[in-house]
Amino acid sequence: MKCENIYRFIQNIFRQALSPPFEWREILKQCYAVGNRSFFLVSFTAFLAGVVFTRQSRPSLSSFGAESWLPSLVSQAVIRSLGPLITGLICAGKLGSNIGAELASMKVTEQIDAMEVSGTRPFSYLVVSRVVATTLMMPILVVFADIVALLGSYLTVHSINNTGFELYFNDVSANITYLDIFSSIIKATFFGFAVGLISCYVGYNSQDGTTGVGKAANTAVVISMSFIFIIDLLSLQFTNLFR
Amino acid sequence: MSNATSNIDNSHDRTDIESTEIVAHVVNLKKSFGDIQVLKGISLTLHKGENLAILGRSGSGKSVTIKCMVGLMSADEGEIEVLGYNIRSLSSEKLNELRQQVGFSFQSSALYDSMTVQENLEFPLKRNLKLFDKKKLNYLVKTALQDVGLDGAATKKPAELSGGMKKRIGIARTLILKPKIMLYDEPTAGLDPITSAEINELILNVRKKYNTSSIIITHDISCARQTADKVIALIDGHSKVEATFDELKITKDPELAPFFKY
Numbered sequence: 001m002k003c004e005n006i007y008r009f010i011q012n013i014f015r016q017a018l019s020p021p022f023e024w025r026e027i028l029k030q031c032y033a034v035g036n037r038s039f040f041l042v043s044f045t046a047f048l049a050g051v052v053f054t055r056q057s058r059p060s061l062s063s064f065g066a067e068s069w070l071p072s073l074v075s076q077a078v079i080r081s082l083g084p085l086i087t088g089l090i091c092a093g094k095l096g097s098n099i100g101a102e103l104a105s106m107k108v109t110e111q112i113d114a115m116e117v118s119g120t121r122p123f124s125y126l127v128v129s130r131v132v133a134t135t136l137m138m139p140i141l142v143v144f145a146d147i148v149a150l151l152g153s154y155l156t157v158h159s160i161n162n163t164g165f166e167l168y169f170n171d172v173s174a175n176i177t178y179l180d181i182f183s184s185i186i187k188a189t190f191f192g193f194a195v196g197l198i199s200c201y202v203g204y205n206s207q208d209g210t211t212g213v214g215k216a217a218n219t220a221v222v223i224s225m226s227f228i229f230i231i232d233l234l235s236l237q238f239t240n241l242f243r
Numbered sequence: 244m245s246n247a248t249s250n251i252d253n254s255h256d257r258t259d260i261e262s263t264e265i266v267a268h269v270v271n272l273k274k275s276f277g278d279i280q281v282l283k284g285i286s287l288t289l290h291k292g293e294n295l296a297i298l299g300r301s302g303s304g305k306s307v308t309i310k311c312m313v314g315l316m317s318a319d320e321g322e323i324e325v326l327g328y329n330i331r332s333l334s335s336e337k338l339n340e341l342r343q344q345v346g347f348s349f350q351s352s353a354l355y356d357s358m359t360v361q362e363n364l365e366f367p368l369k370r371n372l373k374l375f376d377k378k379k380l381n382y383l384v385k386t387a388l389q390d391v392g393l394d395g396a397a398t399k400k401p402a403e404l405s406g407g408m409k410k411r412i413g414i415a416r417t418l419i420l421k422p423k424i425m426l427y428d429e430p431t432a433g434l435d436p437i438t439s440a441e442i443n444e445l446i447l448n449v450r451k452k453y454n455t456s457s458i459i460i461t462h463d464i465s466c467a468r469q470t471a472d473k474v475i476a477l478i479d480g481h482s483k484v485e486a487t488f489d490e491l492k493i494t495k496d497p498e499l500a501p502f503f504k505y
Contacts, residue, residue, distance in 0.1 A: 106355075114353035114413075117313050118420065119342035120370035 009201050013131055016124045023129045030133030034095060038141055042090050046145035049086055050152025053077060058160070067161075071171035074153045079180050083146035085232060088191035091138060092224035096199045099130055100220030103203025104213040112204070127204055131196035138192025139185045146184070179242055187235040194227040264291040266424055266456045267312065272321035274307055281307055283480030285321070289424070289456050294446070296459045296467040296488075298502060299477030305460040306350070308477070309426045312458075313345055314338050326423060343371050346417030346455070350429040352409035354401035360412055361397040364388070367420050387415040390452060391445060407438035414445065418453060425449060425457040431466045443469040464502060476502070 054074055061067050103126060106112050115122035154168045199220040206212040267289040274282040281304040289295050299305045310316040312323055314330055323330040328341045355363050364384040368374045374383075388394045391411040401409060410430060417425065430446060431439035443466055449455055459470050467474050468488045476483045476491065478498045484491065492503050 109356070110349050110351050110353040111355050113310075113315055114347070114349055114355075114416075115366075117315055117342055117345075117347040118367045118371070118417065119339035120367055121339065125370070 005205070006201060009127075009204075010197065012123060013128055013197070016121075016128045017132060021124075023124055023132075026125055026129035027132050027136075030129045031137050034091075034133045034137040035141065037098065038087075038091050038094050038137075039144075041094060042087050042141050042145050043148050045086050045090055046083065046149040047152040049082055050074070050078065050149035051156050053082065053149075054153040054156040058157075068171075070157060071153075071168050072175035075150060075172040075176050076180065078149045078153070079146050079176055079184050081232070081236075083149055084142045084184050084188050084191060085228065086149075087138065087142045087145045087188065088195070088228040088232075089225055091134070091141065091191070092195050092228055093221055095134060096195055096220040096224040097217040099134075099196070099199035100203040100206075101213055101217040103127075103200060104206030104216035107204065107206045108209050108212060123204075127200045130200055131193065134196030134199075135189055135192040138195070139188040142184060142188035142191075179239065183235060183239040187231065190231045190235070191228055194231060195224045198224045198227060265289070266291050266326055267458070268322070268324045269308070269312065270322040272308065272311060272323065273319045274304070274311060274316065275319055281480060282311075282318075285477065285480075285482045287458075287475055287482055287485070289458060291456050292450070292454065294450060294457045294459060294470050294472050296461055296471030296474045297477055297482075298461060298464075298467050298474055298491075301462060303477045304480055305462075305477055306428050309347070309428060309458055309460055313342055313347055313426065343367075343420055344423045346414075346420070346422035346425045348410070348414050348417055348425065348427045348430060350432055352401075352406075352413035354404075354409055354412055354416070356401045358400075359397065360388070360393075360399050360401070360404075363401070363412065364397075364416050364419050367416065371420060383419055387419045388412075390418060390449070391415040392441075405438075407434050407442065410434070410442055411445065414449065418449065421453060422455060425453075425455045427457060427459045427461075429460055429462070431461065431463045436465075439463065439466065440469070442466075446470045 054070065057073055058067065058070060061070055061073065103112070106126070112122050112126070115125065150169075150172060154163075154165065157163045157168060158165075202216045202219045202223070206216040208215065265288055267287075269285060269287045272282050272285040273280065281302075285304070285308055287295065287297070287308075297305050297308060307316060311318045312325055312330065314333065318331060326341060326344055328337060330338070330341075333341065354360075355366065358366065361384055364387055365380050368380060368383060374380060384397060385394060388397060391414055393408060393411050393415070396404065396408060396412065401412070404412065414430075425446075427446060430442050434442065446457065446459065447470060450457060457470075459466065461467055471488055473485060474488050474491050475485045476499050484494070484496070484499065491499065494500055494503075
């Protein structure tokens with residue numbers, strides 16, 4: 001991967017995303033595909049994460065007599081880090097491999113060349129629509145994952161202490177700031193952009209025939225996941241400036 | 244040679260093309276991949292209504308030549324003029340404008356495998372002509388499919404088609420934009436002699452019905468014989484000779500003669 005090529009790729013995405021003709025139909029189609037593909041897995045893992053995190057944190061807090069802080073601890077952990085991270089990693093795996101392999105196989109079977117040669121602007125159709133879709137859908141999936149994870153946490157607490165729904169979520173909302181929510185959504189947007197960009201880049205520039213398809217899917221997942229952690233760290237540093 | 248192959252008489256289709264109007268002109272085209280220079284100076288001229296075959300061994304740069312002609316690959320040196328556009332100095336908008344007038348039939352057919360045949364054919368219409376009227380789309384798709392003899396294949400996915408059918412659909416997808424020039428990359432590669440003959444016949448019919456000029460990349464002697472008015476032999480990165488098939492057939496040139504032995 002050459003930095004210069006990636007820079008040109010990003011430049012092309014912005015240029016074509018911001019200038020007509022816009023790919024509304026394809027963007028909507030891709031948004032649906034992204035949401036539909038990841039919805040169940042994100043819900044399932046977020047729910048389990050909420051349950052597991054609550055069950056693991058409870059004994060430690062109990063030993064300090066601070067069990068009542070559980071909703072506060074869980075909500076901050078879920079919204080600031082756990083929710084975006086889980087969603088980002090799930091999407092990096094699921095969407096990264098999917099987009100990377102799909103575009104790479106189109107490349108090696110000359111389908112992208114066929115679009116190019118008929119003047120149908122494949123970059124805009126294939127790349128811009130996917131990057132925009134992942135960028136738009138990731139924050140929505142993160143918000144959804146946060147809610148499901150908190151629900152999982154509540155059900156766990158309720159099953160142990162018979163805590164009421166209202167009491168639990170009052171405690172949650174009292175300990176969550178707008179900065180937490182805002183930074184989580186911004187972070188998720190960057191996650192989405194990174195996953196879309198990396199997957200499209202490696203798929204669209206795939207080489208080496210069929211071997212290249214597997215390589216593209218693998219590279220898309222590995223690099224996307226690495227970038228999720230890098231962005232998470234940078235976002236933490238940046239958000240801390242405002243706390 | 245099969246009966247089907249030998250039965251095709253295209254002499255009446257070779258309409259003594261003496262058109263002076265040049266639709267594509269390539270001069271001294273050079274292209275290297277790393278240290279390997281594939282094209283060392285290709286020159287060719289395509290006249291209106293003409294079928295020009297480029298004959299050469301595998302890896303001789305035949306496909307590279309036509310890919311340079313539509314800007315899919317960039318040439319290192321030389322001049323390429325297609326339909327009055329100088330390819331090497333075109334903006335991406337102008338290149339797209341030109342590409343809509345040039346049909347490119349890929350060796351692998353390059354059908355969009357996530358789409359049905361109908362959607363494959365609708366794709367360039369929707370993208371280039373912004374045509375979304377279902378009735379009109381259906382009519383154009385049906386006509387294009389009829390022209391390639393596959394009017395019942397609209398609902399099929401590319402994976403359900405045979406090699407010959409894929410080639411035909413690939414050709415139909417390019418024809419739907421009514422191109423002025425057709426570029427066929429190995430149209431008969433991997434096909435049995437009977438299907439090859441059918442594709443050759445289709446190439447001739449396309450010229451007749453759509454009034455196209457064509458470049459046919461091939462290493463298949465019978466394809467060149469049946470479809471071409473003029474043949475260019477590509478030897479060692481150079482366009483060696485330009486002649487009719489019959490003239491080439493009796494050549495004593497040691498580099499060309501082996502093509503006609505097999």
